[in-house]
Amino acid sequence: MDKSVELLKLGSKIRELRMAKGLSQAKLGAIVFKDQQSIHKVETGEFNPTYIYLLEICEGLDITISELLDFKK
Structure with a gap:
């Protein structure tokens, strides 16, 4: 498995x-008490x-972990 992929x-x-959800990285970060750079690094695979x-991100996005990890959608 290629972890970077x-x-x-x-x-x-x-x-x-x-x-x-209409959120910027900075706004999501503020909701989950993370900085914008941290959200950016997650989104870019860094x-x-x-x-x-991930649970905190899901809470901030008002989704379940199952929804997040369902890559088929």
């Missing part, structure tokens, strides 16, 4: 969901977030 897919999904970090 998986991180890019995850980041792309987060970006897609964030934009669908940072491998922990499970807790």
Whole structure:
């Protein structure tokens, strides 16, 4: 498994969901108490977030972890 490809897919999904909610990286970061640079690094696959970090992102986007990890949509 190519981890960098998986991180890019995850980041792309987060970006897609964030934009669908009309949120900037800075606004999502403020909601989940992260800085904009941290959100940017996740979305571009530069940072491998922990499970807790992903749960926080999901809470900020008002989605479930299952919705986030469903890459088929």
